[in-house]
Amino acid sequence: MASLAERLVPDELWELFRRVVPPTEVVRPQGGGRRR
Numbered sequence: 001m002a003s004l005a006e007r008l009v010p011d012e013l014w015e016l017f018r019r020v021v022p023p024t025e026v027v028r029p030q031g032g033g034r035r036r
Contacts, residue, residue: 009017 006014
């Protein structure tokens with residue numbers, strides 16, 4: 001589900017999302033690989 005959100009949500013919105021949600025909760029690999 002995370003990979004799907006990555007494609008739907010723009011980087012700008014992700015920036016705000018990462019600030020609200022702790023980095024431990026959300027892990028977004030820059031390489032585009034799937035961690036989960």
